[in-house]
Amino acid sequence: MPRLSRRSFLAASTALVARPALGAPLAAAAADFDVVIVGAGAAGIAAALRLNAAGRRYVLIEAADHVGGRCITDTGTFGVPFDRGAHWIHLPDSNPVARLTPGQGIELYPAPRSQKVRIGLRYAREGELEDFLAAQVRATRAIDEAARKSDGACEQALPNDLDDWQPTVEFVLGPFAYGKDLAQLSAADFSRAPERSSDAFCRQGFGGLLAARAAGLAVQLSTPAIAIDLGRNVAVQTPKGTIAARAAIVTVSTNVLAAGGIRFTPALPQRVREAFNRLSLGSYDHIALELNGNPLGLDSDDLVFERSADTHTAAILGNVSGTSLCLIEVAGSFGGDLSAQGQVAMVDFAGEWLAKLYGNQVTKAVNRASATRWNADPFARGAMSAAAPGGHAARAVLAEPMDDAIWFAGDAVHDTLWGTVGGAWESGARAADAVLRRLNGVREPSAEEPRSSRKRKPVRRHRLEGFHGTPRIMREE
Ligand SMILES: Cc1cc2nc3c(=O)[nH]c(=O)nc-3n(C[C@H](O)[C@H](O)[C@H](O)COP(=O)(O)OP(=O)(O)OC[C@H]3O[C@@H](n4cnc5c(N)ncnc54)[C@H](O)[C@@H]3O)c2cc1C
Incomplete structure (x- = not known):
């Protein structure tokens, strides 16, 4: 593999977008760049914006031919925005991704704060919905309570009075919220996630919003990192050449890293490799039907x-942003098994399931269909990071830099907003801030320093809703 200079690396790329990312040159810099950022999803974009603003020399490389990672909007398949990945903008008032620049033509609006429940061919009545919501609250409280004692599986903490609602509560709190069954989900992780008391949608798609935030950044598309060598500098090998930088921010998913998608030399410590597995991505897919x-x-x-x-x-998100697009949401082990069978099986399931709930005429109304299969995407290998039982502490392991040269960022590297676009963004921004401090000669506390001295903010949490919305009861008409 030829070792390219920064100039020839840039020239070699056919996918350089916008202007090159050159800040004020450093005096005695031996490397081509101050920082190489691997992956242009939410975390990578946030990191690049920080470094750009600080005038540092950085390069952002992305394996795919587009930015956004697990937050992308497809406008081609149906002619209307179809979020193939993230769709709900959680806590929009504090979500850093939701900060809009006027004139970008992006419109956010509040997500409805209600849920409906289908019982066979009818909707749940008011009393039944109240029972359902009360069961969610009991289950959530029991998991929170259990998490105070140990980081076991959420499933073990479930109360035994959920009655007929137990499978639905399990689906809503586990697969639908976090992509994993409650048996595979850490109670500590669950209990630290904040109440999602409000959500918003973006009329242009969440991916459209994220891409707008990345506008003007220089991104080397179709440039996968193959190997990262840690010597005097960080050397990132790509099919287009090797990039030398003083530091690297690696934002690729834990499943890609656990599968050895990037080779590290020297090998990463065991505890870091274990952290990738403990913080693996769950399964979540959209089966999109145009009705x-x-x-x-x-x-x-x-x-x-x-x-x-x-x-x-599954769950239905109907008439997305007022269009005729309906998303059938499948997740957890059931959704993962289904997606392994392929798109045809997924669309068949969606049709049969809707027919069971709304009658056979629904299947005749399907015009076009498409299903995502995130587990099969080589650059993601899953949907969202959620800790396995006992795994919550691994988030702190990934937050520590490797040899003051490699920082991990992304949706696995956030203590509370894990598994979300907002969390990935914040972790990318934090990694960039830490790198900037390091470049400026400020040392971070080392991994060995007792963490007990670092105060954690208590997380206020009492959610009444299952997941994406708050529990306003929707009455049967
Ligand atoms: C179907 C689905 C629904 C979801 N719903 C929501 C939701 O409603 N709300 C929410 O907030 N979150 C949701 N999420 C989770 C959210 O999308 C992710 O948590 C977030 O987008 C992760 O961002 P990231 O930057 O950490 O990682 P990524 O988005 O995975 O970015 C990493 C980037 O690295 C690239 N890459 C991989 N390997 C290499 C390599 N070797 N070299 C260079 N680049 C590489 C990838 O192509 C990718 O662009 C959902 C996810 C999915 C899949």
Whole structure:
């Protein structure tokens, strides 16, 4: 592999977008760049914006031919924005990704704060919905309580009075919220996630919003990092040449890292490799159906669950942003098994499941269909990071720099907002701040320093909703 200079590396790339990212040159810099950022998802974009603002020389490389990672909007398949990855903008008032620049043509609006539940061919009545919401609250409190004692599986903490609602509660709190069954989910992780008391949607898609935030950044697309060598500098090997930088921020998903998607020399410490596995991504996919004539009779962005006899269920997000697009959300082990069978099986499931809940005529209304399969995407290998039982502490392991030269960032590297675009963004910005301090000669506390001396903010949390919305009861018409 030829070792390219910064100039020839830039020239070699056919996918250089916008202007090159050159800040004020450093005096005695031996490396081509101050920082190389690997991955242009939310974390990588946030890191690049920070370094750009600080006038540092950085390069942002991305394996795919587009930015956004697990937060991308597809406008080609249906002619309307289809978020293939993240869609709910959680806590929009404090979500850093939701900060808009006027004139970018991006519109956010509040997500409806209600849920409907289908029981067979009818909607749940008011009393039934109250029972469902109360069961969610009991389950959430029990998991929070259990997490105070140990970081076991959420499932072990479930109270035994959830009755008929147990499978639905398990689906809503586990796969639907975090991509993993409650048996595979850390109670400590769950209990530290903040109440998602408000959500917003973006009319241009969440991916459209993230791409707008990245506008003007120089990104080397179709440039996967193959290997990262730590010597005097950090050397990142790509098919287009090797980039030498003083530091690296690596934002690729834990599943890509656990699968050896990037070779590190020297090998990463065991505890870091274990952290990738403990913070693995769960499974979550959208089966998108374009339906003629609103056969489900839903309002814009209605969220519907099923009172199900088991967790082999799904959720409906109806008439996305007022379009005829309905998303059938499949997740957790059931969703993962289904997506392994391929798009046809996924679309068949969606049709049969909707027919069970709304009648056979629904399947005749399907015009076009498409399903995401994030587990099969080589640059993601899953949906969102959620700690395995006992795994929450691994988030702190990934937050520590390696030899003051490599920082990990992304949705696995956030103590509370893990598994979200906002969390990934914040972790990328924090990694960039830490790198900037290091470049300016400020040392971070080392990993060995007792963490007990670092105060943690208590997390206020009492959610009444299951996940994306708050619990306002939707009455049957
Ligand atoms: C279906 C689905 C639904 C979701 N729903 C929501 C939601 O509603 N709200 C929410 O907040 N979050 C949601 N999430 C989670 C959210 O999308 C992620 O947490 C977030 O986008 C992760 O950002 P990131 O920057 O950490 O990682 P990524 O987005 O994965 O970015 C990493 C980047 O690295 C690139 N890459 C991989 N390997 C290499 C390599 N070797 N070299 C260079 N580049 C590489 C990837 O292509 C990618 O662009 C959802 C995710 C999915 C999949």
